[in-house]
Structures are given as C-alpha cells and as structure tokens.
Amino acid sequence: MLSLHINNETSRLKAVILGIAREIGEQPELEDAYDPKSAEHIKAGTYPEEKDMVKEMKAVEEVLKKYDVEVYRPKVIEEYNQIFTRDIGFVIEDKFIKANILPDREREIDAIQHVINQVKQENVVKFPDEVHVEGGDVMPHGDYIFVGTYRGEDYSNYITARTNTKAVEAIQELFPHKKVKSFNLRKDNDDAKNNALHLDCCFQPVGKNKAIIHKNGFLEKEEYEWLVNFFGKENVFEITKEEMYNMNSNVFSIAEDVVISEKNFTRLNTWLRENGITVEEVPYAEIAKQEGLLRCSTLPLIRE
Template identity: 70%
Template sequence: MMEKATKRDCNTNPTRYFCSMKKLDLHVQNETSRLRAVVLGTARSNGPVPDLKDAYDPKSREHIIAGTYPKNEDMVVEMEALAAVFEKYQVEVFRPKQIEDCNQIFTRDIGFVIDDIFVKANILPDREEELEAIKYMLDQVDPEKVIRPPEEVHIEGGDVMLYNDYIFVGTYRGEDYADYIIARTNVEGVEWVKKTFPHKKVVSFNLRKDNLDPYNNALHLDCCFQPVGVDKCIIYKGGFLQEEEYQFLVDLFGKENCFEITQQEMYEMNSNIFSIAPDVVVSERNFTRLNTWLRSHGITVEEVPYAEIAKQEGLLRCSTLPLIRD
C-alpha cells in the first residue's frame, strides 16, 4: 500500500510520492497558463553510466565518451531545486514510483495531456516501465480520459506542444526514419493527433536529426522551439529542415516576439525552459542572455541549476509533465 505524503513531502522527498485518491480533472490547453498540477521526474536511482551502445541521444554519447556523464547525486540536487520552485508557487507535484537503476528524469517522454485527455506515449520499448511508475496517478483519472495510440504510431511528449487552438508536432519525414534513434515521432503520429483531436489545428515540423552530433540534432520540438509568456516564443532556425515551417512560427508569433537562439544556446537547451504562468518561468541559471530577455518583457525568472541534467539532451520541459493548467 502506498504511503500518503503531504505536498511538501512530494516536493522535498522524492522517495515518497503523492497519493491522495481524489479524482484528477486534467486540463492543459497551452504551455504557459498557470500550472496547478505536474508530474516531476526523479533522479534518485538513475543507475550506472550507460554503455556507449545504449546511449539514446548524441549528447549523452558525447559525455559518456568524455567521462563527464552526470552523477546521480548532482542530478538529484538539480531536480529538488525545481521541486522547491513548484512548492513556492503551490503547485501539486506527483513523483514517479522509484524503479531501481532506471532513468526516470524525463517524464515528458512518456505522456502528455491535451485538453482533458492523457495520452500514453509509444516510447522506446525498454522505457515502458516508466509508465507503470505513474500508474498510481493515472488511477485517479477517469479511465475514458486515458488513451494510447496504436502500435504503429510513434509519438513522445517533447514533440507535442499546445498553443490554444493549435497543436504543434515535431516529426521526421525522411525515408530513413528507422535509422535514427533520436527520431521519436513519425508521420503516423502526426496523422493520429489530427484524427484524435479534429477540433485543433495540427501543424507538423520536420526536424533536423543527427545520431552523433548534438549541435545538429533536435531530439524533440522543444529542443528548438517553445512558446513563452502570452504571445512570445524561443526558437532556433537550424532545428527545422524546412525553412517555410520555421517561417510559419515566426509569422504566427511576429518576428519582434521571437527570441532567436544560437546553435550553442540550442546545444545548451535554452528553448527547454518551463512556464509556471504567463509571467513566471523556470530557467537554467546560466542562460544569461535568455533570462535577461525574459525579464525585459516583464516575466519573472526563477533560476535553477540544471546543467548536469542537460548533459542527457533534456532540460526543464523534458522533466515535467503538466496535468492541470488554468
């Protein structure tokens, strides 16, 4: 039987997790509305440094080779800094049930909410147990509101971004899709989203993929783009294979509202911050240029250390799965 924990326990002690059996009424329609409930990953038992052949992305591979792969204890400190920010803003936090020697940091990969529907992602097969680790939370959701795409549909939460009437979906349309372990959402995934949410405007983006070079790889859409505030976005042109698709976003938001990041800033994951509200974001403390820009537009920036987690080609958005936004 799961042990009950207070909200404070959930935020400060990742070995315990929230267990109130009240009904969860999911609601997410964009990336920036006031956050009320979220699943935050855990780094408590990440396991040993992976073998090079088991690296899921080129940045992890780079750090395995260099001997600089992040240590569990350092990543725990970073995640708890984020948890403390959620506590400050009275966000209800769920943590995955701990699985020994399993990377459970990136909860965005395993699912996402559109409107009031929780979509279980079709993830890499050996990550399936990560979904089981949040079953206690999903048990609090109306079963009719929890769905899973058919097996041929590949889709992960990092590639799905909500902007009110729009759903933006990152994908890779190349015939060599199967050759890229970092291609996580296929064209079937895009079509499935269109059919499942016909009331939304679904726009897909063909992303640049590279198994070996993290400077030329957009693992997910949130590695090269993300809305912020009410009408602004962070964007990296080089992450898009079709310039017209990049231009669509620039035209939609307005060039004056787009913060263009450099290749180095993309590598450091500047587009992967996380919004608690239209006027509050959590960002990595070393993102000096971005954080200055955000503050210049009236946005409060809660800075946290997250550079170690970034070595696995994921950052703040990747390690969070919003359940309820106003």
C-alpha cells in the same frame, strides 16, 4: 479524481508530474545511449552523477511548491532513468495520452500509473504501436497543436527520430476541432549540435505571445518562417546553435509571467525579464548533459 486540463504551455500551472533522479543506476554503456549528447559525455567521462541530478531536481521541486503547484513523482524503479517524464506521456485538454516510446523505456509509464489511475479511464489514450510519439514533440497552443516529427524515408535509421507522421494523423483524429501543425525536424545520431531531439529542443512558446526558436532545428525553412510569422518577429527570441545545444528552448512555464530557467542562460533570462517575465533560476546543467532540460522533466496535468 484528477480533472485534467491543458490547452497551452503557459497558463498558470496547478498540477504536474516531475521526474525523479534517485536510484538511477550505473552510467550507461556507450552503445546504450539514446542520444548523441549523452554519448558525448559518456566518452568524455563527464556523464552526470546521481547526487548532482537529485540536487538539481530538488531545486525545481522547491520552485514549483513556492507557486503552490501540486507535484506528483514517479515511483522509484531501481537502476532506471526516470528523469524525463515528458517523454512518456502528455495531456491535451482532458486526455492523458500515453507515449509510444523506445521499448527500453516502457517501465517508466508503470512508475506513474498511480497518477494515471486518478484519471477517468475513458480519458486515457494509448495509440497503436505503429504510432510513435513522445511528449517533447507535442505542444498544445490554443486552437493549434504543434507537433515535431521527422518525415524522411530513413526515419527508422534515427534513434533520435521519436515522433512519426502517423502520430500527427492520430493526434488530428483525436482532436478534430484543433489545427494540427507539424514541423519536420533535423535529426542526427552523432552530432548533438545538429540534432533537434524533440520540438521543445528548438522551439517553445513563453509569456502571452512570445517564443524561443532555433532556426537550424527545422529542416523546412517555410515551417520555421511560419512560426516566426505566427508569433511576430518582434516576439521571437532566436537562439544560437550553442544555446540550442545547451537546451535554452527547454525552459518551463509556471504561468505567463513566470518561467523556470537554467541559471547559466544569461542572454535568454535577460530577454525574459525585459519582457516582464519573472525568471526562477535553477542549476540544471548536469541533467542537460542527457539532451533534456526543464520541459523534458515535467509532465503538466492541470493548468488554469
């Protein structure tokens, strides 16, 4: 059996599900794009190719193995995008929560069922259908659980709005002893530079007490300021609109002092190293074209 254990984003990683880029099928049609960034690359003829994405994911797998992390992979479904495992589920404490994701992506959960089967069944949670949630919006942080959401009345107009306020309530009910803090995120179906698809697209804790953040990802100035105060201004790395667009906040922590990051994130990687964090650089710029990066393609199961 798998003894799940996740209380934060940065403790030493022991086991993870890493997405897979094989047999991904044809480039999607423009009308089938789930996010503005993929749409942009489909239009421009620069949508990533399978062989490049397979190579990028292999580099991540090698880093994980170097740190003795147990790596699980989804079963391959032909002609199906299975890169972003974080969207389809997440772990808090000893619970595996199945995400309620876009209906077109239901089969992705089936492909990791062999892992879910190793979890005590009473610890596998599926919320009711009206509770929308994806793992990119959910971050356990000690006594807190941070949740990205969209509170607008026009929620249903946004394919980029993935986690609703019902999810915030459901998570609070499931973990009554935690403080669930939600953040209203900026959504845009057409402009990737103005769209925070998930909370991890504009914010992520790193190290012992630090965080990466992009102010414009948050619709409420007070909520952004709450986070800056929570971590302390001196511990926060503010990323620009361009850096957010390139997914700088979507790195992935193996431990408090080890982060996997994209090799082109020069400014961020320098800051991480200045703060005593080892940066394992990988190429991930092709996968980034689908508005997801390292955190999106990993689903941690066990941290120390």
